[in-house]
Amino acid sequence: MSAPNRIDLLKRSDSLVGIDFVRVSPDQRQLWLYLHHKSPLPAGLLNSLNGLHAEQISIRSMDGGRPEQVRVLSPLPAVGLEHGRRIVGLQVAEPGGFGRYRLFVDHPAFDPYFNDIPFSFKAACDSDLDCVSEEQAGDVGERVDFPVDYRARDFWSFRQALLDFASQRYPDWQDRLEADLGMVMVELLSALGDEFAYAQDRISREVQFDSASQRRSLRHLARLVDYSVDNGSGARAWLNITVAEDGDGEWPLPGGTAVGDADARLLFEVGHGLRDRGREFYVSSRRNRFYPHIWDEDDTCLPAGSNSLTLKGHHASCFDADDAIDSGGKWILLATHPRTPDQPERRLMVRVPFGGARDGLDPLDGPTEITEIRWEQATPWPLDLTTLVVYGNLLPATSGETRNTSFRIGPPADPDGADAALPPAIERVGPNSCLGYDAGDNDSQRVRFLHSLPGSESLPLVWLPDPDNDRLSRPELLVRRQGDGPWEWLPQLVGETTASGHAKVFTLEDGSYRPVFDVQRSGRQFQFHDYATNDGSTIRFGDGEFGMEPSDGSVFTVEYRLGNGRQMNVAADTLTRFPEDSLPFVVAVSNPLPAEGGRDPETEESIRINAPQAFRNILHSAVRPEDFDLIARRELPWLQRSGSAMRWTGSWPTLFVTPDPRGGVELTGPQLRELELVTGRVRQAGRQVRVLEPRYASIDLELHICVAGDAMASQVREGVLQALFGNGQGSGFFDPDRFSFGTPLSRAALMATVQRVPGVRAVSGVRVRRRGRFGWRPFSEFILRVEHNEMIQVSNDRLAPDQGTVTLVMEGGA
Incomplete structure (x- = not known):
């Protein structure tokens, strides 16, 4: 007759519980008894357990000799619940010794068989002792020493290695049919080993310049040697607008208005980028075109090197600077329209500075009203005044098409609200996208939230030069959280500028995440998103330590522009139509000059070649006195040169640096502190640097x-x-x-x-x-x-x- 499974009986009992195991706290003054019990625990049994007293619990040593007893102060006031299991907490007077103890509970709610258990107070302490006793460590049988083929790295080699092992270890198993359960297990293990080997190979490849295949890996490696990967740039162009004749009125043309070629395949937008979206640019029929005033019939050529011209009529007010375009002056176009094909057509953009236009009169002809204009740069070639036309309705444009997307963080705040239909951000826990990283002693986890920009895989995100820093390019991207305003972009969350845990910042990663596994189960659709391709751009938020971690329920809206690269360097007269029909005052539009500035992102091969060489070429540490001069001039634009000399000051060598500021002879306080920071950052350990006033x-x-x-x-x-x-x-x-x-x-x-x-x-x-x-x-x-x-x-x-x-x-x- 078979014996009953007592644990199963306890899980069905309404009146008894049993002790499963004991967990000891790190200070060894608290014990938790994990119980076998019915789930959910009946109310009567729960009340009985809450009435447990310290006198009903005893803890005695199991070692020989005089028994040692550990006094129980009191059980916790209530029975807790952890991972679906009921636990009873105990408080003891002092920690026990290194021996084994037996805990006994004399209470009617505890099963007589499971009312005591052996344990050790030092179970969590490090020990170099073998937990298997000599009595337990008996003869385990003869081991098979099978020669493992460590060259097995794919499915078929793993399969063959497992079959060779099975032939020796289990000689009676002769069936090799694919439907055999043993063969199924062999092939499953071989497939799993093949995936593990592939993952190991990929990881080992992605940590080296010469073998990394993912662009994000190359970017991270380049940052280790202070190399900035070139993200490319969008193209910039000028648009010549012809406005319908309507008197002296000014027509607003909104920034961000799309303009493209005849087939609307190459799109640009009016303005300098997203920062001009919503700003209005004004055009007028008065600035459609101006014609030169010819003083003498024998003087019809504007010679090369000229920077002035006389126009017919009074138009000085038409050349006032437009703050939306350039606060320093008015850009105009000088264009000749030759009557015969043998004469070259000339087009030149020039800027008339503030005060560069003045109304006047030609006293011999009428008198005739004229306008004298002067521009900054001299003309590179002669211009025929009989065919010259000056155009004044010029607006800047940048390549790209504006798109919008929205997503949410975590579960929606209202399951039935409109936000529930938004796609959730992709979540990755811990470093390197691992799925089980604990942040500290508590059970909280630092989560990274990612969102790939739709469409950026096929059409790259636009980058434009930073107006405040010529050495930095910025993405055409605006990220806002509902009810919170915009968040700031950083090149990286940890670097020269490290984001704090409360900073509302984000960064961009190379590549795109998309569903790689899709299955339907129990009438529900399950998708798993993972890194899928090198192409595209992905927004990454902070994890709470470096950059703020967005809270659950947050909704973000993203406005971004796509259309980066040299393919946007379109030829002249390519951008000829506004796709929108909301500009009835525009008669014609064109780009009189080719678009320029479009540049493809740096290739992976270029990163592999240039990053290590740039690290060797660009000096980041100073050893010789002339090294300080080189680094200081590179980092500080105001410094023309510095004199450096090394001297022994009695205890250690000290380098004395004397600056020569550009454009002056006096050194200001901020310049002195800036030079001290630069030299102190690159000096060798054990050497001092002192900045002296110039002699x-x-x-x-x-x-x-x-x-x-x-x-x-x-x-x-x-x-x-x-x-x-x-x-x-x-x-x-x-x-x-x-x-x-x-x-x-x-x-x-x-x-x-x-x-x-x-x-x-x-x-x-x-x-x-x-x-x-x-x-x-x-x-x-x-x-x-x-x-x-x-x-x-x-x-x-x-x-x-x-x-x-x-x-x-x-x-x-x-």
Whole structure:
């Protein structure tokens, strides 16, 4: 007769429970008894367990000799519930020893068979002892030493290795039919081993530059050596708008308006990108076109190198700067329309600065109203005035098509609301997308939320240069949380700028996630999303430690633009129509010049080649004194050069760095602190860096100048001073940027500069004095040398004569 399964009986009993095992707390002062019981626990039995007293529980040592008893202070006031199991908590007076103890409960609700259990207070402590006793470790039989083929790495080699093992270990199993259950298990294990081997190979490949196949892996490896992967760029173009003749009215053209080619396959949008979406650009029929005023029938050519033009009529107000486009001036188009094919067509964009247009009159012809305009850059080739037309309705445009998407975080706040239909963000737990990472001692987990941008797999996300940082490009992407406003994009959450746990930021990862497993079970559709392709872009939020972790129920809306790369560098006159019909005032549109700036993202092969070489080429640590100069000039745009010298200061070597600021001679406090941070970041351990103020060699000069007989001495004097010190528009001979550390003063260069001034017949003599070093003497040597850590200073400031002066002695003249 078979014995009953007592645990099954307890799980059906309404009056008894039993002890399953004991869990000991880390401080060994609390015990939890996990029970065998009926689920759910009957109310009467629960009340009986809550009445358990400390006197009904005993804990005694199981070792020989005098028995040791551990006093139970009290059970917890209520029976807890953990993972569907009822537990009883006990509080003991002190931890037990290293021996084994038996816990006994004398209570009518506990089964007599399962009312005691052996345990150890030190079960969770580290131990190098074998838990198997010598009595238990008997003869386990003869082991089969089977030679394992470690070259097995795919399904068929694993299958053959398992069959070889089965032939030796189980010789009686001879059936090799595919339907045999043993063969099914062999092939299942072989398939699982094949997947494991593939995963191991992929992981080992993705951690090296030469073998990584995923773009996101290459980007992460490049960041380790401070290499910035080029994301490419969208193309930029100018649009020439022709407005219907309607008087002097201004028509608003919204930023973000789409414009494309005849087939609407290549799309651009008005404005500089998403930042101009919603802004209005104004066009007018008054700026459709302007014609040049020809002063003389024999003067019909605007020569190369010109930067001015006279137009017919009064139009100065039409050339006012448009703050929405460029606050510094008005962009216009100069275009010739030759009447014969043998003449080349010319098109040129120029900018008329503020105040560059002025109304006037031609007094001989009528008089006739005219407008004189001046632009900044000179024309590279001559322009025929008889066919020249000036266009003034020019608007910027960037490549790309704006799209919108929405998604939610976790389960919807209202299962029946509109947010329930939104796609949820993809969740990944822990580092490297593993699925069981605990954040600290508690059971909470740090979750990464991901959302791939729809359509970015086939048409890449647009990147444009950052208007505030020329070295950084930004994605055309706006992420907003409902009721919370926009979130900020960061190149990476951990790097030069590390996001805090409360920062509302996100970053972009290469590749796209999409369903890779789809199955229907019990009438429900189950999908598993995973990394599927290198193409596309995916939004990634923080995990609560680096970047804020969005809360469940949050709804995000994303506005982004697709259309990156060199394929958007369209030819001139390609963008000829607005797909929208809401612009009745527009007669025609075209791009008079080819779009430019479109650039494909850096290829994987280019990253493999350039990232290691850039790390070797770009110096990030300073060892020699000249290394500090190189790094400082690279990191600080205001620094022209620095002088560095290593000295032993008694206990350790110290590097002294002296800066030469660009465009001046004085070092400001912020510049000093900025240089200290840069040099301190790249110095070697055990070496100090100190930034010193520049040392200047103040030079006084006395020039005797012979003035020509037909020149005024006062005018020549003014010209010499402008040649030496500039006139506010150009630099002079003694401009601070001409002299750096150790640069000598050349007598020949000084005299040549003076003698090029009109009216100077000769420089009859030069005297020199260096303050604090020597007095006045003839400047007879070829060059006046200074130390390697000194700079020549001649400011000629009468309020600061100690910074060097120039005295001019004029001889002769009219």
